[in-house]
Amino acid sequence: xxxxxxxxxxxxxxxxxxxxxxxxxxxxxxxxxxxxxxxxxxxxxxxxxxxxxxxxxxxxxxxxxxxxxxxxxxxxxxxxxxxxxxxxxxxxxxxxxxxxxxxxxxxxxxxxxxxxxxxxxxxxxxxxxxxxxxxxxxxxxxxxxxxxxxxxxxxxxxxxxxxxxxxxxxxxxxxxxxxxxxxxxxxxxxxxxxxxxxxxxxxxxxxxxxxxxxxxxxxxxxxxxxxxxxxxxxxxxxxxxxxxxxxxxxxxxxxxxxxxxxxxxxxxxxxxxxxxxxxxxxxxxxxxxxxxxxxxxxxxxxxxxxxxxxxxxxxxxxxxx
Amino acid sequence: xxxxxxxxxxxxxxxxxxxxxxxxxxxxxxxxxxxxxxxxxxxxxxxxxxxxxxxxxxxxxxxxxxxxxxxxxxxxxxxxxxxxxxxxxxxxxxxxxxxxxxxxxxxxxxxxxxxxxxxxxxxxxxxxxxxxxxxxxxxxxxxxxxxxxxxxxxxxxxxxxxxxxxxxxxxxxxxxxxxxxxxxxxxxxxxxxxxxxxxxxxxxxxxxxxxxxxxxxxxxxx
Numbered sequence: 001x002x003x004x005x006x007x008x009x010x011x012x013x014x015x016x017x018x019x020x021x022x023x024x025x026x027x028x029x030x031x032x033x034x035x036x037x038x039x040x041x042x043x044x045x046x047x048x049x050x051x052x053x054x055x056x057x058x059x060x061x062x063x064x065x066x067x068x069x070x071x072x073x074x075x076x077x078x079x080x081x082x083x084x085x086x087x088x089x090x091x092x093x094x095x096x097x098x099x100x101x102x103x104x105x106x107x108x109x110x111x112x113x114x115x116x117x118x119x120x121x122x123x124x125x126x127x128x129x130x131x132x133x134x135x136x137x138x139x140x141x142x143x144x145x146x147x148x149x150x151x152x153x154x155x156x157x158x159x160x161x162x163x164x165x166x167x168x169x170x171x172x173x174x175x176x177x178x179x180x181x182x183x184x185x186x187x188x189x190x191x192x193x194x195x196x197x198x199x200x201x202x203x204x205x206x207x208x209x210x211x212x213x214x215x216x217x218x219x220x221x222x223x224x225x226x227x228x229x230x231x232x233x234x235x236x237x238x239x240x241x242x243x244x245x246x247x248x249x250x251x252x253x254x255x256x257x258x259x260x261x262x263x264x265x266x267x268x269x270x271x272x273x274x275x276x277x278x279x280x281x282x283x284x285x286x287x288x289x290x291x292x293x294x295x296x297x298x299x300x301x302x303x304x305x306x307x308x309x310x311x312x313x314x315x316x317x318x319x320x321x
Numbered sequence: 322x323x324x325x326x327x328x329x330x331x332x333x334x335x336x337x338x339x340x341x342x343x344x345x346x347x348x349x350x351x352x353x354x355x356x357x358x359x360x361x362x363x364x365x366x367x368x369x370x371x372x373x374x375x376x377x378x379x380x381x382x383x384x385x386x387x388x389x390x391x392x393x394x395x396x397x398x399x400x401x402x403x404x405x406x407x408x409x410x411x412x413x414x415x416x417x418x419x420x421x422x423x424x425x426x427x428x429x430x431x432x433x434x435x436x437x438x439x440x441x442x443x444x445x446x447x448x449x450x451x452x453x454x455x456x457x458x459x460x461x462x463x464x465x466x467x468x469x470x471x472x473x474x475x476x477x478x479x480x481x482x483x484x485x486x487x488x489x490x491x492x493x494x495x496x497x498x499x500x501x502x503x504x505x506x507x508x509x510x511x512x513x514x515x516x517x518x519x520x521x522x523x524x525x526x527x528x529x530x531x532x533x534x535x536x537x538x539x540x541x542x543x
Contacts, residue, residue: 020429226410229370230424230471231400233393 024236032243036251046212046248050205051255054299057198058260061291064190066284071183079152080161081174082143088169090114093141096169100143105151105160110144117142140171154181202302209248209306213241217314224315238311242304249303253296260287322348322479322510323369328378330364330534338364340534342378346512346527348478351505353521354514356531362514365531366481369512370402371395383478400428403472407484409464411456417443417467418452424475442474446500462493469500473509480504482513486520494520 036043084093090113097109112120117139122128147160161173217224224237264286275282287295323346330339339361346352354362367373368380371387380387383401390398411420421442425435443449446466456464465485472480482501486494494517502524505511515521521528530538 023431024429223412226412227423227427228396229372229399229404229410230427231396231398231475232427233396236396236427 025239028239029243029247032240033247035240036244036247043248043251046208047251047255049208050248050252050299050303051259053201053205053208054252054256054295055259057194057201058256058287058291058295059263060190060194060197062260062264062285062287064187064194065288065291067183067187067190069285070282071180071187079147079157079175080145080164082145082164083171083173084141084143084169085171086140088141090141092169093143096167097143100145100164105148105156106145107148108146110146112142112144114139114141202298205249205252205299205302206306206309209245209303210310212248213245213307213310214314216244217241217310234315238315241311241315242307245303245305245307245310246300247303248307249300250296252303253299256295256299257287257292322346322350322383323512324379324381325365326379326381328368328375328380330361330368330373331376338534339368339375342536344529344536344539346510348510349505349508350527351501351511352513352527352529353524354512354529354531355516355518355521357516360531361534362531363483364534366404366483366512366514369479369481370404371398396427400424400475401477401479403475403477403480405465405468405472405480405482405485407487409456409468411464411467411471413456415455416452417448417454417456417459420456420467421452421470421474423471428475438474439470442470445473445503446470461488462496465489465497466500469497473504478508478510480509480511482511482515484515485513486515486517491520498524 084096088096090111093111093113097111100106100109114137118131118137121139122131145160145164147157151157151160157175161175164170164173227237264284268284271282271284323344325342325344328339328342329337331337342365354365356362364373368375368387369382371390375388378388382398385398387398412423418439421439422435425438430438440449440452443452446469448463448466448470451459451463456467459467465488469482469485472482480501485501486497489497498513498520501511501513528538528540529536530540
């Protein structure tokens with residue numbers, strides 16, 4: 001016969017309590033995962049929705065990141081290409097370059113001689129035959145001018161360009177950076193887009209998980225009531241739902257990572273073919289460690305917050321009326 | 322063990338359910354609670370299990386003042402009060418073993434201890450061989466015994482039963498009550514709400530009679 005213990009049950013020692021607490025957490029986490037995997041179809045659908053929602057900002061981030069890498073390679077190009085009069089020879093051009101180097105707003109001047117320009121032109125491909133037809137070199141000397149970084153705004157470059165064109169040796173000038181700066185502005189725009197999209201879809205994920213957990217709570221209200229009757233604490237009852245939210249978040253985050261990585265794998269070959277056509281070494285980069293970490297952490301947090309909200313709204317604990 | 326001191330319970334929708342109830346039950350005492358439907362039997366039991374709080378008056382259970390017990394302490398109080406219901410309140414998708422284990426799992430007992438105690442409880446109610454069955458596979462009497470095993474598995478000093486034999490035939494009812502007597506022998510305080518007056522009379526225990534929320538009779542057993 002089970003004898004009743006008549007003495008008031010004291011709270012157990014702290015270390016015992018800690019062991020119980022840990023044990024209950026591990027059990028709850030594993031049991032919740034098992035429960036989710038027991039119903040693969042509904043779980044899979046919820047996870048897929050979360051994964052797709054998170055994959056969109058993730059993919060956009062990867063796009064922006066790759067474009068930035070691409071643009072970074074172009075920052076080395078000259079800010080202004082100054083084409084000299086056709087009759088200026090290399091020696092005169094070197095003289096002029098030396099004079100320009102004295103100006104405070106100019107960091108460096110590179111002289112592209114007529115020969116080297118022709119070589120470069122040949123190397124670009126497709127022009128060999130046309131060039132063979134010409135008796136003499138049609139290209140002028142070009143000065144590639146790199147401004148000091150603090151003189152590199154579009155307005156200042158405009159002023160510099162006007163100044164350069166007043167030189168009697170100058171024929172015409174071309175600015176290489178204006179479009180680059182526009183491109184940077186577009187990149188900044190995409191980055192804001194990533195954040196906006198991320199926030200919007202994050203709220204979406206929050207609502208999806210919150211609603212899923214809410215339905216789960218309603219489905220299990222009899223079980224919850226019985227657990228309260230036999231002395232389950234509010235924390236004990238909440239725990240599996242919070243873990244379910246965290247698991248949804250983690251699985252959704254992994255799905256998002258998988259989707260982005262899969263897309264990158266599919267894009268890798270066409271992108272490197274395109275890059276090789278441009279004689280570029282460019283290679284697509286993936287989400288990377290930090291971004292993956294951020295995606296997973298934010299998806300788990302969203303899961304936890306979503307389930308927390310649902311649990312707080314729908315579970316009031318062992319409240320006597 | 323259980324003390325009611327001028328307890329009132331009023332529901333906003335249906336008015337006064339319990340009016341000025343006072344009584345005391347000693348440790349290891351077994352008593353019946355009778356009265357017509359709606360007389361307040363369930364309400365009284367619900368107050369002891371802290372499913373509800375009284376509107377007025379004081380209730381002491383195992384030395385605890387239920388009126389001032391903080392919300393966070395309620396689960397610990399319920400672990401000391403085993404409750405048995407007419408509709409059993411079993412989890413239909415869990416095995417008999419899991420159902421009986423629930424109070425221990427909730428209290429965070431180690432795995433081995435849970436198994437040992439659950440089997441001991443099932444042995445007491447004669448269902449040791451059915452631990453893998455799910456409740457729907459059991460008869461009404463067996464389901465009620467699972468409910469009883471769940472109520473006693475945590476070794477609570479107080480056991481409450483609300484119409485435990487409401488759906489059972491007289492023979493099975495008799496069996497259940499004999500089971501309750503065995504718990505009383507080992508010192509459990511039992512309060513059983515029932516309207517099976519014939520059975521109550523045959524068992525000679527203290528009997529509270531409720532009428533319209535008032536305690537109209539408190540007959541001592543012998």
